[in-house]
Amino acid sequence: MPLTVGVLKETLRGETRVALTPEIAQKLQKLGVTIVMEKGAGDEVGILDGDYEGVNFTDADTVLAKSDLLFTVQPISDASVRKMRDGTAIAGLMYGHINKDLAAALKSKKITGFAMELIPRISRAQSMDVLSSQAAASGYQATLIAASTLDKFFPMLTTAAGTIRPAKVLIIGAGVAGLQSIATARRLGAVVKGYDVRSATKEQIESLGAKFVETGVSADGEGGYARELTDEEKQQQQAALDKEIAQSDVVISTAAIPGRPAPKIISAAAVANMKPGAVIVDLAAETGGNCELTKAGETVVANGVKIVGPVNLPSALGRNASEMYARNLLNFITPAIEEGELKIDWEDEVFASSALTHDGEIKHQPTREAIEGGAA
Numbered sequence: 001m002p003l004t005v006g007v008l009k010e011t012l013r014g015e016t017r018v019a020l021t022p023e024i025a026q027k028l029q030k031l032g033v034t035i036v037m038e039k040g041a042g043d044e045v046g047i048l049d050g051d052y053e054g055v056n057f058t059d060a061d062t063v064l065a066k067s068d069l070l071f072t073v074q075p076i077s078d079a080s081v082r083k084m085r086d087g088t089a090i091a092g093l094m095y096g097h098i099n100k101d102l103a104a105a106l107k108s109k110k111i112t113g114f115a116m117e118l119i120p121r122i123s124r125a126q127s128m129d130v131l132s133s134q135a136a137a138s139g140y141q142a143t144l145i146a147a148s149t150l151d152k153f154f155p156m157l158t159t160a161a162g163t164i165r166p167a168k169v170l171i172i173g174a175g176v177a178g179l180q181s182i183a184t185a186r187r188l189g190a191v192v193k194g195y196d197v198r199s200a201t202k203e204q205i206e207s208l209g210a211k212f213v214e215t216g217v218s219a220d221g222e223g224g225y226a227r228e229l230t231d232e233e234k235q236q237q238q239a240a241l242d243k244e245i246a247q248s249d250v251v252i253s254t255a256a257i258p259g260r261p262a263p264k265i266i267s268a269a270a271v272a273n274m275k276p277g278a279v280i281v282d283l284a285a286e287t288g289g290n291c292e293l294t295k296a297g298e299t300v301v302a303n304g305v306k307i308v309g310p311v312n313l314p315s316a317l318g319r320n321a322s323e324m325y326a327r328n329l330l331n332f333i334t335p336a337i338e339e340g341e342l343k344i345d346w347e348d349e350v351f352a353s354s355a356l357t358h359d360g361e362i363k364h365q366p367t368r369e370a371i372e373g374g375a376a
C-alpha cells in the first residue's frame with residue numbers, strides 16, 4: 001500500500017497557513033505518495049481544492065482515519081490525534097513540553113511525532129528549517145506593521161513642501177527575523193541600527209546597510225554562544241541600549257532564547273524616555289515580550305508610545321509562508337520515502353532529533369521531564 005499523506009484545515013483562530021501547496025503535493029505524488037486533504041484546507045490563502053491535482057478531498061475525520069503521515073502547521077489537538085490509527089506519523093510544529101496533552105496522546109497511540117521546531121540547526125537541515133522560513137516572514141511583516149503604525153515616513157523625502165527626515169529604526173536581536181526586519185526597513189529608506197548579544201551579527205547587520213550598536217560589552221563565550229554577563233556589564237550594556245531606544249522612532253525587538261521566556265530588554269522607564277508617537281513592535285510578544293509593557297495580541301499606548309504585540313505574523317503572509325513551510329516539510333520527509341513507503345533511518349540525526357515521540361516513548365528529553373519527570 002502506498003503511503004497516504006493527510007492534511008487538515010488548520011483550526012487555530014487567525015491561522016491562515018496550509019501545510020501542503022499544490023506544487024509540493026505534485027512532488028510528493030511523484031514519490032509514489034497518495035494525498036488526502038480536508039475540504040477547503042487552503043481557502044484562507046486563496047488555494048482552492050481544485051488547484052490540487054490528483055488529491056482526494058474529504059472531511060477531517062476521514063483524513064485522520066486514512067493518513068499514514070499527517071502534515072500540520074500548528075500543534076494538532078490531542079482529540080484529533082486520538083482519531084488517527086495507532087502507529088502512524090505526524091510532522092508539524094508541536095512544542096510538546098508546553099502541549100503536554102498532545103505529547104501524551106502521541107505516546108499512547110504509538111504515533112511517531114516529528115516536531116518541526118526540533119530539527120537540528122545543522123547546515124544540511126537548513127532547507128527543512130521551518131523556524132527560519134517562518135521567522136523571515138515575521139521579520140518582514142514586523143517592519144511593515146511598524147511603518148504603517150508610525151505617523152511618519154520611513155524614507156527621506158525632498159518635496160516642494162520641505163524636506164522630511166528619514167525615520168530612525170532600531171532592531172534588537174539580529175537572528176533570522178531581525179535581519180529580515182533590518183533588510184525591509186532599509187528597503188523602505190529608514191536609517192537603521194541593529195543590536196544583538198552575539199558579536200558575529202555585527203558583520204551581518206552592516207552588510208545590510210545598517211549600523212551595529214556598540215555597547216562596549218562583548219557577550220561572546222565558548223563555541224560561538226553568548227556567555228552570562230556580570231551585573232556591571234549588564235548595566236553598561238543596558239545604558240547604551242536605552243540611549244539608542246530613546247532616540248529611535250521605531251524599535252523592533254526580536255530577541256529570543258530557545259525554550260526560554262523572551263529576555264526583557266525594553267523597560268517601562270526606557271519607554272517613558274521615548275518620543276511620543278514612537279512605535280515598538282515586539283516580535284517576542286508570544287513568549288512574554290522583550291518590552292515590559294507588551295501585551296500579546298494588543299497595542300498598548302504608554303506616554304504616547306505605541307507598543308504593538310503581534311501574534312502569528314507568518315499567517316499575515318500566509319500564501320508565501322505556506323509555500324516555504326510545505327517545501328520545508330517536503331525536504332524533511334523525502335529521504336524517508338522509499339518506493340512510496342515511509343522508511344525512517346533512525347541513525348540520521350535529523351530524524352532522531354526531531355522525533356518528539358516514537359513507538360510509545362517520548363523521545364525529547366525536556367518534554368519527557370515535563371510529563372514523566374525524566375523516565376523514558
Ligand code: NAD
Nearest residue numbers: 121122123126132173174175176177196197198255256263
Ligand atoms: P532566535 O529567534 O532564537 O533569537 C533571535 C536573536 O535574539 C538571536 O540572534 C539572539 O542572539 C538574540 N538575542 C538573544 N538574547 C538577546 C539579548 N538579550 N539582546 C539582544 N539580542 C538577543 O534566533 P534565530 O533567528 O532562530 O537564529 C539564531 C542563529 O541561528 C543565527 O545565527 C542563525 O544564523 C542561526 N541559524 C542556523 C541555522 C542552520 O544552520 N540550520 C538555521 C537557522 C538559524
